[in-house]
Amino acid sequence: MATIFPPEQEQIIELDVRTDEMLVSMGPQHPSTHGVLRLVLRTDGEVVSEVTPHLGYLHRCAEKIGENVTPIQFIPYTDRMDYLAGMNMNLGYSLAVEKLCGLTDKIPEKAQVIRVLVCELNRIASHLVGIGAYGLDLGTFSPFLYAFREREMILDLFEEVCGARLTYSYVTIGGVHDDLPEGWVERCSKFLDWFEPRLEEYHTLLTRNSIFIKRTAGIGVLPKDMAIAYGCTGPMLRGSLNREKGDPPWDLRKIEPYCGYDQYEFEVPLPPFAETPVEAVIGDAWHRFYVRMKEMEQSARIVRQALRKYETAKGSHRIEPPRHLPPGEAYVETECPRGQMGFYVVGRPTKESVPLRVRARSSSFCNLSVTHEICRGCLIADVPAIVGSIDIVMGEVDR
Amino acid sequence: MGLLEGRFEKGGVVITTLEQAINWARQASVWPMTFGLACCAIEMMATGASRYDIDRFGAGAFRATPRQADLMIVAGTVNFKMASRVRRLYNQMPDPKFVIAMGACTSGGGPYYKYGYNVVKGVDLIVPVDVYVAGCPPRPEALLEGLMRVQDKIRAMHDLTKRQPLDYLVPTRSGYVQLPPEVETLQKANEYCRRRKELSTPAKV
Amino acid sequence: MGGAEIIAILVEKFGPRIQQTKPDAIDPYVVVDAGDLVDVCRFLRDDPRLQFDMLNCITGVDYCEPDPAKAPKAGFEPHLEVVYHLSSFVKRHRFVVKVLLPRWKDNVPGQLPEVPTVTSIWPAANWHERETYDLVGVYFVGHPDLRRILLAEDWEGHPLRKDYVFPLEYHGIRGR
Numbered sequence: 001m002a003t004i005f006p007p008e009q010e011q012i013i014e015l016d017v018r019t020d021e022m023l024v025s026m027g028p029q030h031p032s033t034h035g036v037l038r039l040v041l042r043t044d045g046e047v048v049s050e051v052t053p054h055l056g057y058l059h060r061c062a063e064k065i066g067e068n069v070t071p072i073q074f075i076p077y078t079d080r081m082d083y084l085a086g087m088n089m090n091l092g093y094s095l096a097v098e099k100l101c102g103l104t105d106k107i108p109e110k111a112q113v114i115r116v117l118v119c120e121l122n123r124i125a126s127h128l129v130g131i132g133a134y135g136l137d138l139g140t141f142s143p144f145l146y147a148f149r150e151r152e153m154i155l156d157l158f159e160e161v162c163g164a165r166l167t168y169s170y171v172t173i174g175g176v177h178d179d180l181p182e183g184w185v186e187r188c189s190k191f192l193d194w195f196e197p198r199l200e201e202y203h204t205l206l207t208r209n210s211i212f213i214k215r216t217a218g219i220g221v222l223p224k225d226m227a228i229a230y231g232c233t234g235p236m237l238r239g240s241l242n243r244e245k246g247d248p249p250w251d252l253r254k255i256e257p258y259c260g261y262d263q264y265e266f267e268v269p270l271p272p273f274a275e276t277p278v279e280a281v282i283g284d285a286w287h288r289f290y291v292r293m294k295e296m297e298q299s300a301r302i303v304r305q306a307l308r309k310y311e312t313a314k315g316s317h318r319i320e321p322p323r324h325l326p327p328g329e330a331y332v333e334t335e336c337p338r339g340q341m342g343f344y345v346v347g348r349p350t351k352e353s354v355p356l357r358v359r360a361r362s363s364s365f366c367n368l369s370v371t372h373e374i375c376r377g378c379l380i381a382d383v384p385a386i387v388g389s390i391d392i393v394m395g396e397v398d399r
Numbered sequence: 400m401g402l403l404e405g406r407f408e409k410g411g412v413v414i415t416t417l418e419q420a421i422n423w424a425r426q427a428s429v430w431p432m433t434f435g436l437a438c439c440a441i442e443m444m445a446t447g448a449s450r451y452d453i454d455r456f457g458a459g460a461f462r463a464t465p466r467q468a469d470l471m472i473v474a475g476t477v478n479f480k481m482a483s484r485v486r487r488l489y490n491q492m493p494d495p496k497f498v499i500a501m502g503a504c505t506s507g508g509g510p511y512y513k514y515g516y517n518v519v520k521g522v523d524l525i526v527p528v529d530v531y532v533a534g535c536p537p538r539p540e541a542l543l544e545g546l547m548r549v550q551d552k553i554r555a556m557h558d559l560t561k562r563q564p565l566d567y568l569v570p571t572r573s574g575y576v577q578l579p580p581e582v583e584t585l586q587k588a589n590e591y592c593r594r595r596k597e598l599s600t601p602a603k604v
Numbered sequence: 605m606g607g608a609e610i611i612a613i614l615v616e617k618f619g620p621r622i623q624q625t626k627p628d629a630i631d632p633y634v635v636v637d638a639g640d641l642v643d644v645c646r647f648l649r650d651d652p653r654l655q656f657d658m659l660n661c662i663t664g665v666d667y668c669e670p671d672p673a674k675a676p677k678a679g680f681e682p683h684l685e686v687v688y689h690l691s692s693f694v695k696r697h698r699f700v701v702k703v704l705l706p707r708w709k710d711n712v713p714g715q716l717p718e719v720p721t722v723t724s725i726w727p728a729a730n731w732h733e734r735e736t737y738d739l740v741g742v743y744f745v746g747h748p749d750l751r752r753i754l755l756a757e758d759w760e761g762h763p764l765r766k767d768y769v770f771p772l773e774y775h776g777i778r779g780r
């Protein structure tokens with residue numbers, strides 16, 4: 001368009017073109033976040049200068065319920081906290097109550113083995129959703145379909161042991177609810193035979209996909225010190241550690257073994273990896289994703305060992321828990337797919353069956369609290385990539 | 400495609416009313432809104448994913464914006480903080496619009512009914528609901544069945560002639576369940592339950 | 605390092621400022637006064653023998669029996685506890701610090717009891733303190749941004765208090 005200004009004024013107009021600071025609200029109903037999370041972004045053009053997460057759109061009062069019902073009755077609610085890893089959550093709460101009741105050493109071996117079995121299978125299922133949904137966040141649909149194909153197989157196995165697809169309530173206080181059905185062990189190992197080669201497919205679909213690398217490598221870098229200061233755990237923290245600098249394999253299954261995890265052989269995947277693309281730096285979204293991929297491999301390995309152990313395991317699948325909680329308090333953390341999930345149970349001094357207080361220390365909650373640090377200065381399009389790589393489950397964040 | 404199957408082999412005509420034709424097209428392309436709230440959302444995702452494939456019923460195009468959607472599947476617990484958003488999203492949807500309340504939570508509070516100080520006891524307190532799907536979470540099959548009931552409702556609409564819709568709807572398609580062999584008869588089922596109970600009794604300390 | 609040794613180090617450093625120790629509990633803990641909390645926490649983080657660089661959890665526990673008939677037999681005086689669960693990335697040990705508070709400041713219902721914030725020591729405390737403020741009703745003095753985090757901004761009351769009455773309705777939606 002022809003200008004109506006004389007040349008010297010035109011320049012002034014040119015200088016006047018600037019970007020405004022804008023507040024953009026992402027969510028709570030937003031297609032590419034995991035659940036109902038609202039992010040308020042302060043943007044300058046395309047660059048995000050500040051991110052404020054707003055939570056609570058799924059606050060379901062789990063802690064209030066916990067202090068009104070008995071521990072066994074509370075088990076179903078733990079399922080519904082982290083609904084992608086119900087077994088792990090059941091286990092966390094059961095361990096906390098068992099620690100309070102002094103039952104920790106009395107759990108029979110068979111129960112322990114079944115617990116490890118189902119928890120590791122559930123970890124695989126949860127990571128599958130994690131990476132599938134991460135693909136969705138970045139705009140690719142097919143990894144999601146493949147991931148759900150394998151996940152459905154795991155859910156079939158779970159359906160056989162407890163009848164539910166998502167909210168299991170299978171691991172309870174004192175052991176597990178039921179023994180494994182006949183023929184389950186063979187079906188499980190058949191599934192593993194199918195699953196392990198499939199991991200290579202995911203690597204082709206995502207890990208080595210150049211678009212995927214472009215969108216995740218070097219994005220949302222989380223230094224180790226910051227991760228620890230903010231209480232980040234799980235793949236989030238492990239993606240920031242460096243094996244070569246002598247960082248410990250920070251996995252509660254290794255460093256504070258529960259449920260007999262010390263009898264299993266597995267590794268904790270820590271960067272640097274042989275497959276790391278040149279663009280990726282330790283602590284970025286790509287590493288967090290890759291740690292999950294590697295963990296699935298290790299979980300499959302643990303499941304194989306547990307299947308072998310199950311054949312010879314002694315004892316019953318469950319022991320009768322006491323009716324009343326002793327006074328005192330116990331805090332237990334377990335390694336859930338998203339990080340360390342802690343349960344804190346306080347018994348009443350008068351020995352009642354209902355606890356005085358139940359607190360869930362949620363791993364996603366802590367992992368999410370670091371968003372405003374790692375999103376600073378990224379582009380708007382990177383925000384879903386970063387939030388997706390944290391792999392949050394809002395049910396666990398808000399409880 | 401039961402309506403048209405085998406009708407065109409030798410060429411031919413189909414006679415229908417305009418209303419029926421519109422309804423037929425409408426019920427075969429229900430676009431749901433991506434509206435996952437809680438645990439049920441994972442089952443909704445599973446319904447859309449490889450095994451259950453909601454696309455078979457024409458409802459696989461999950462829309463991210465309410466302006467393009469005709470069906471809101473409220474999948475998960477709605478709490479007071481979310482309630483105003485749910486209502487606003489519903490208001491943004493174009494007519495005709497349908498709501499499926501998926502799961503116990505949206506049907507009436509579910510497990511959070513008694514002590515959930517922050518949970519809305521049923522999404523029908525906020526938006527009108529067409530179909531309730533029971534379960535916690537409902538299986539994907541149940542959600543598909545709920546979708547079919549929505550399609551029944553669409554098929555019975557009379558928005559051109561403004562006639563009153565039928566009082567009762569006749570389900571045109573429905574799923575059925577074949578019982579597994581161990582619980583086929585009542586006797587077998589009783590025996591099965593008794594055995595399971597024996598197996599799951601915990602040991603004494 | 606075991607709980608008893610950590611307690612010994614703390615007692616040696618702070619003396620009577622550690623109000624109460626419990627080395628034989630399931631998770632050993634010490635009780636400190638609210639005024640000393642920041643000093644103790646800073647020492648716990650910075651001392652080379654302890655190095656508690658991770659704050660796992662902050663919990664508010666409301667010790668109260670709302671039913672007056674049961675209250676004399678409840679086994680505790682009404683009070684609030686704020687519990688800090690710490691762990692160390694380097695040393696791999698855990699510890700618990702507690703602060704005891706009255707249920708209401710100066711026993712005036714509605715005035716929240718006060719604790720100094722530890723956000724300057726562990727940034728993780730930020731959200732945990734907001735949550736404790738939101739649900740249990742403890743005011744963290746000096747917190748950079750003390751707002752409700754889970755419940756709506758205009759919510760009344762603190763639900764995890766034992767005497768909390770569930771709302772009948774919220775913005776026109778039936779609550780019970």
Ligand code: SF4
Nearest residue numbers: 438475502503504535
């Ligand atoms: S009905 Fe059950 S599975 Fe569905 S959202 Fe509610 S608690 Fe979760």
